[in-house]
Amino acid sequence: MKIAIQAADLDAPRIDGTRVYILNLLKYFGKIDSSDEFFIYHKNKFNPELTPPNFPNYKIITKCLPHLWTQTVFARELWKNRPDVLWMPMHNIPIIRRKGMKTVVTIHDLAFKYFPETFTKKDLLKINLLTKLAVNYADKIITISESSKKDILKFYPNVKEKNIKVIYHGFDSEVYEKEKDIKKEEEIKNNYGISGPYLIYIGAIQPRKNLDLLVKAFGEVKKDILDLKLVLVGEKAWLSDAVFGKIENSPHKNDIICPGKINFQDLGHLLRGAKAFVFPSLYEGFGIPILEAFASKVPVICSKNSSLPEVGGEAAIYFDGNNAGELAEKIKKILADDNLRNAHIAKGLLQIKKFSWEKCARETLGYLKS
Numbered sequence: 001m002k003i004a005i006q007a008a009d010l011d012a013p014r015i016d017g018t019r020v021y022i023l024n025l026l027k028y029f030g031k032i033d034s035s036d037e038f039f040i041y042h043k044n045k046f047n048p049e050l051t052p053p054n055f056p057n058y059k060i061i062t063k064c065l066p067h068l069w070t071q072t073v074f075a076r077e078l079w080k081n082r083p084d085v086l087w088m089p090m091h092n093i094p095i096i097r098r099k100g101m102k103t104v105v106t107i108h109d110l111a112f113k114y115f116p117e118t119f120t121k122k123d124l125l126k127i128n129l130l131t132k133l134a135v136n137y138a139d140k141i142i143t144i145s146e147s148s149k150k151d152i153l154k155f156y157p158n159v160k161e162k163n164i165k166v167i168y169h170g171f172d173s174e175v176y177e178k179e180k181d182i183k184k185e186e187e188i189k190n191n192y193g194i195s196g197p198y199l200i201y202i203g204a205i206q207p208r209k210n211l212d213l214l215v216k217a218f219g220e221v222k223k224d225i226l227d228l229k230l231v232l233v234g235e236k237a238w239l240s241d242a243v244f245g246k247i248e249n250s251p252h253k254n255d256i257i258c259p260g261k262i263n264f265q266d267l268g269h270l271l272r273g274a275k276a277f278v279f280p281s282l283y284e285g286f287g288i289p290i291l292e293a294f295a296s297k298v299p300v301i302c303s304k305n306s307s308l309p310e311v312g313g314e315a316a317i318y319f320d321g322n323n324a325g326e327l328a329e330k331i332k333k334i335l336a337d338d339n340l341r342n343a344h345i346a347k348g349l350l351q352i353k354k355f356s357w358e359k360c361a362r363e364t365l366g367y368l369k370s
Contacts, residue, residue, distance in 0.1 A: 001036045001037070001084045001085070001369060002036070002037045002039060002081065002082065002083040002084050002085075003029075003036055003037065003038050003039070003083060003084065003085050003086075003087065003368060003369075004038075004039045004041065004078055004081065004083035004085070004086045004087065004101075005022075005026070005038060005039065005040050005041065005086075005087050005089070006041055006070070006074065006086070006087070006088050006089065006090070006092070007022055007026065007040050007041060007042045007052065007089075008041065008042045008043045008069065008070075008074075009022060009089070009090055010022055010023060010042060010046050010047060010050040010051070010052065011042050011043050011044050011045060011046055011047060011050075012047060012050075013047060014204075014235045014237070014261075015047070015049060015050065015235070015261070016204055016237075017108075017169070017285075017286065017287075017288045018089070018090060018108055019047075019050055020172075020288060021089065021106075021108075021144075021169060021288075021360075022050075022052075022089045023050050023052055024170060024172070024357040024360070024361070025089075025357070025360065025361045025364055026040065026052035026053070026058075027052065027053055027357070027361075028357060028358055028361030028362075029055075029361055029365060030053065030055025030056075030057055030058050031055070032358070032361060032362060032365065033057075033365055034055075034056070034057055035057075036057065036369070037057055037059065038055075038057060038058050038059065039059050039061060039081050039083055040052065040058055040059065040060050040061065041061045041062075041063065041074055041077060042060070042061075042062055043062070043063065043064050043065065043069055044062065044064050045062075049263065049264065061077060061081075063077060070092055070093075070094050071094055071095060071096075074094060075094035075095075075096055075097070078094065078097065078098065078101065079098055082098065082101075083101060084100075084101065084102065085101065085102045085103075085104065085368050085369070086101055086102070086103045086104070087104050087105075087106075087364075087368055088103065088104070088105040088106065088134065088138070089105075089106045090105075090106065090108075091105070091107055091108070091127060091130050091131040091134050092105075092130045092133075092134055093105055093133060093134045093137060093138055095133065095137070102139045102140070103137070103138045103139050103140075104138060104139065104140045104141070104142060104367065104368055105134045105135070105138040105140075105141055105142070106141075106142040106143065106144070107131065107134065107135060107141055107142070107143050107148065107152055108143070108144055108148065108285040108286070109144075109148050109151070109283065109284065109285025109286075109306075109307075110131070110148065110151040110152065110155055111208055111283045111284075111285070112124055112127050112128065112131075113151070113155050114151075114282075114283055115207075115208050115282060115283060117207075118206065118207040118208040118238075118239060118282075119238060119239075120238050120239065123238060132156070135152060135156045135159050136156070136158065136159075139163070140163050140164075140165070140367065141159065141163055141164045141165070142164075142165055142166075142167050142364065142367060143164060143165075143166055143167075143285070144166070144167065144168060144169055144285050144286045144307070145166060145168070145285060145286050145306075145307035145310050145311070146166055146307070146310060147285075147306045147307035147310060148166075148285045148286075148306075148307060149161075149164050149166050152164060165363075165367050167360055167363045167364055167367070168286070168311075168354070168355055168359075168360060169286045169288050169291070169355065169357075169360055170291070170355050170356040170357030170358070170359060170360045171288060171291035171292050171295055171352065171355060171356075171357070172264065172292070172357070173295065173356070175264050175265060175267070175268040175292075176268050176271070176291075176292045176295035176296045177295045177296075178268060178272070180272050180273075181269060184269050185269045185270070185272065185273040188266050188269050188270055188273075189270070189273060192231075192257060192259040192262075192270075193257060194229060194231060194257055194270075195229070196227040196228070196229060197225070197227060197228055197229070197275045197335075198228065198229035198230065198231050198257075198273075198274055198275060199218070199228065199229070199230050199231065199274060199275060199276050199277075199278050199331065200231045200233060200270065200271060200274035200276075200277055200278070200298075201214060201230075201231070201232045201233065201234070201277070201278050201279065201280075202233045202234060202267065202271070202277070202279075202289040202292070202293075203233075203234045203279070203281070203289060204234050204235060204236075204237035204240075205232065205234050205235065205236050205237060205240045205243050205244070205258070206236075206237035206238055206239055206240050206243065207239050207242060207243065208281065208282050208283060209234075209243075209280070209281050209282075210280040210281055210282045210303065210321055211232060211243050211246070211247075211280065212242075212243065212246045213280050213321070213322070213324045213327065214230070214232075214278055214280045214327070215230070215246050215247055215250050215256065216324040217280075217324040217325070217327040217328040217331065218230045218250075218252060218256070218328075218331075219250060219251065219252055220324065220325065220328035221328050221331050221332055221335075222252050222255070224332060225332070225335060228255070228275075228335075229255045229256075229257060230252075230255060230256045230257070231257045231258075231259065231270070231274070232247075232256065232257070232258045233259055233260075233262055233267065233270065234260070234261075235260060235261045236260075244258075268292075268296065271292060271293060271296040271298060272296045272297065272298065274298050275298075275334075275335055276298060276299050276300070276301055276331065276334050276335065276341075277289065277290075277293035277296075277298050277299070277300050277301070278301045278302070278327070278331065279300065279301070279302035279303070279308070280302070280303050280319075280321060280327065281302070281303060281305075281306075281308070281321070282303070282305065282306075282321055283305060283306045284306050284307050284308055284311075285306070285307055286307050286311060287302070287307060287308050287311045287312075290302060290308070290311045290312055290316065291311065291351075291352050291355055293348070294315060294348030294349065294351055294352045295348075295349075295352050297345050297348070297349070298345070298348075299317065299334050299341050299344040299345055299348070300312060300315065300316040300317065300344070300348060301316070301317045301318075301319065301327070301330050301331060301334065302316050302317075302318060302319075303318070303319060303320070303321030304318035304319065304320065304321070305321050311355075312351070313347075313351045313354075314347055314351070315344060315347035315348040315350065315351040316344075316348075317330050317334060317344060
């Protein structure tokens with residue numbers, strides 16, 4: 001069987017959950033399936049941190065065009081190579097496709113439907129159009145949580161439920177399931193000017209991540225824990241200026257550290273050194289950083305909405321994503337009670353047994369070939 005995969009997002013300079021998803025499945029497809037051919041298409045040059053392995057049955061095809069790539073160069077290559085199935089791991093499909101080629105698309109989330117104000121007008125128009133075309137014209141849909149599946153059925157009632165399969169994400173066990181290395185942790189903390197106890201957030205810097213509320217809650221916690229720091233790890237995404245404005249206006253801005261992009265290995269050490277991982281997002285299709293924190297033996301405090309209770313299970317500590325006071329209380333409680341902290345760490349180690357990239361890859365590959 002010939003399987004075509006649109007992997008152009010792996011060229012992008014910014015790393016996010018969807019790109020980590022594509023990369024990790026490509027790490028496993030060629031390992032678990034040596035009999036099928038994989039045609040992997042991208043535009044230019046892979047991001048060094050997102051470069052997939054090149055297995056013997058992988059054919060990496062590079063075709064450069066700055067605009068309308070999916071509908072022109074990519075679509076033409078599909079006609080030429082004649083794959084049996086096309087997997088689009090993002091909200092997009094080529095409109096003109098050869099008959100007989102099955103198309104499967106992954107819809108990660110519908111955040112733009114719930115929080116349109118957190119997107120630029122241009123991006124909102126684009127993602128609405130592309131997602132509508134994708135869900136209406138794909139043969140099958142993969143989504144990454146039961147929560148996202150419900151959202152698809154809500155906003156696109158013409159989609160048949162039988163054509164949607166939920167396949168959970170995994171996490172990078174090689175990076176996060178490591179023992180603490182105090183010397184390395186201290187070295188990395190010094191590199192970023194971090195000293196003393198700290199909370200950590202990992203993800204894009206943008207409005208939907210609800211970092212305004214986290215900054216406010218941090219201010220409340222600082223009244224009782226003077227030496228506490230807040231580390232916000234992630235790259236700037238759309239509309240991030242407003243978030244940085246809130247940080248700049250905080251009386252505790254000198255204790256809020258924004259190191260930007262950090263490579264995966266350093267991130268693992270930084271996460272293991274944190275007192276707690278806080279994820280205040282207003283909406284997530286999945287939430288990979290929750291699993292990364294569990295694997296790193298760090299307690300998780302996250303908002304109770306969308307898919308997050310699916311991912312966190314009984315291991316996470318939840319709060320109302322609109323209530324900074326409640327978040328502050330949950331943070332103070334986990335920092336003050338070692339028994340509670342250890343109990344949630346133990347629950348987290350049990351929760352992550354439900355998830356892996358290999359499991360995700362096997363289920364995805366089975367669905368593509370079915």
